[in-house]
Amino acid sequence: AALRDTLLQMPKAELHMHIEGSLEPELIFALAERNKVKLEYASVEELRTAYAFKDLQSFLDIYYAGASVLLTEQDFYDMTRAYLQRAHADNVRHTELFFDPQTHTERGVAFGTVVNGIDRALQDARKEWGLSGALIMCFLRHLSEEEAFATLEQALPYRDKFVGVGLDSSERGHPPEKFARVFARCKELGLRLVAHAGEEGPPDYIRTALDLLKVERIDHGVRCLEDAELTARLARDRVPLTVCPLSNIKLRVFDKVADHNLLKLLDAGLVVTVNSDDPAYFGGYVNDNFLQMFEALPLGREHAYQMARNSFSASFLDAAEKQKYL
Ligand code: HPA
Ligand code: ZN
Numbered sequence: 383a384a385l386r387d388t389l390l391q392m393p394k395a396e397l398h399m400h401i402e403g404s405l406e407p408e409l410i411f412a413l414a415e416r417n418k419v420k421l422e423y424a425s426v427e428e429l430r431t432a433y434a435f436k437d438l439q440s441f442l443d444i445y446y447a448g449a450s451v452l453l454t455e456q457d458f459y460d461m462t463r464a465y466l467q468r469a470h471a472d473n474v475r476h477t478e479l480f481f482d483p484q485t486h487t488e489r490g491v492a493f494g495t496v497v498n499g500i501d502r503a504l505q506d507a508r509k510e511w512g513l514s515g516a517l518i519m520c521f522l523r524h525l526s527e528e529e530a531f532a533t534l535e536q537a538l539p540y541r542d543k544f545v546g547v548g549l550d551s552s553e554r555g556h557p558p559e560k561f562a563r564v565f566a567r568c569k570e571l572g573l574r575l576v577a578h579a580g581e582e583g584p585p586d587y588i589r590t591a592l593d594l595l596k597v598e599r600i601d602h603g604v605r606c607l608e609d610a611e612l613t614a615r616l617a618r619d620r621v622p623l624t625v626c627p628l629s630n631i632k633l634r635v636f637d638k639v640a641d642h643n644l645l646k647l648l649d650a651g652l653v654v655t656v657n658s659d660d661p662a663y664f665g666g667y668v669n670d671n672f673l674q675m676f677e678a679l680p681l682g683r684e685h686a687y688q689m690a691r692n693s694f695s696a697s698f699l700d701a702a703e704k705q706k707y708l
Contacts, residue, residue: 385676385686389673389676389686390472390673392690393473393690394473394690395474395475395476395477395478395693396476396657396658396668397477397478397622397693397696397697398478398602398624398657398659399477399658399659400480400660401461401480401481402449402452402461402481402485402660403660403664404462404660405451405452405662407426407662410429410448413451413461414451419451421447422447429448435632436634437582437634438553438554439552441633441660442552444663445660449482452496454499457499458499458500459502459503461499462503466503469667470507472667472668472669476516476703477513477516478515478517478697479500479504479516480518480519480520480548481517481518481519483496483497483533484529485522487536493540494539501517501543516698517543518545518546518547518548518576519537519544519547520548520549520550521547521548521550523550523556523560523578524552527560527564531563531567534564534567544573545573545574546573546574546575547568547573547574548575548578548601549561549565550578550601553578553579553581553583553587554583557583557587558577558595561595562594565594565595565596565597574598575598576597576601577597578601579600580602580604580606581601581602581604581630582635583605585605585612588600588603588605588612589609598621598622599622599624600621600623600624602623602625603623603625604625604630605635606647607646613652620653621652622654622655622692622696623652623653623655624657625647625654625657626656626657626659627642627656627674628658628659628664628666628670629658631664639674639677639679642675644679645679648688653696654689654692655689655696656671656672656693657671672686694707695708
């Protein structure tokens with residue numbers, strides 16, 4: 383088969399996807415209407431036009447505004463269902479979804495409303511398509527560690543509904559060490575640990591995420607190549623990087639697709655995976671990320687299979703489930 387068909391058809395896992403970042407403008411408007419929430423944009427087209435970002439913060443401002451239409455458990459179900467349908471079409475067999483409870487609890491939406499709606503959609507996808515899913519609760523790093531602890535407290539009654547915790551939102555000025563104690567507590571609770579690092583922030587944030595937060599995967603991590611010693615360590619310890627190519631282009635981490643360092647990361651021996659991050663905002667779901675990178679860079683079939691294998695080996699599936707895919 384053509385390489386294109388291989389990319390589209392190969393079974394894959396997605397490990398870096400913010401569920402609130404899957405809200406398409408059409409659904410934002412539909413939910414705004416259903417919930418009588420006022421939007422600052424007059425139309426779907428006007429909202430889509432606003433998706434021209436200069437950096438991470440300019441994206442986050444619009445992303446949090448979009449999430450303001452989510453109020454009921456059914457809203458969270460509908461959002462998650464729409465993503466899972468797209469993932470299924472891309473031959474995603476397993477997905478680990480980030481969610482940002484603080485974005486919702488701050489607006490008076492109960493933690494349980496958020497997690498129950500998402501979880502019900504995950505259960506349906508498993509029954510209908512054999513598509514498995516797991517949730518990773520993210521702490522917003524622009525908020526305080528105290529607020530992260532309060533969120534963890536609210537989450538504990540739902541401990542069986544998520545497998546791990548992560549760290550997202552504005553990276554610069556909010557280094558990993560700000561959350562060292564709350565991550566230590568999460569580790570004691572048996573939660574899996576990941577963190578965004580080295581997206582916009584310096585390679586040193588990757589090092590401190592490993593050393594002080596004890597994370598098992600680095601989300602993004604593309605700036606590691608600026609530090610040879612760190613790169614060697616990531617390769618030696620087989621720390622997976624959940625890379626999101628189209629996100630990096632839209633947020634100006636790289637100027638254009640051909641400038642992305644995906645192939646350099648692979649050549650450095652790193653455990654690279656390809657993911658969509660916030661597909662509704664960055665112009666594509668996981669297969670679009672694969673297609674655009676393979677069009678722009680000299681990547682071949684072996685790279686495709688390698689990254690698909692990596693996506694399962696780096697997942698939080700248990701060993702027996704992983705084995706089915708490896
Ligand atoms: N980086 C940081 N925070 C985020 C992102 C991202 O790419 N997407 C959603 N929240
Ligand atoms: Zn992300």
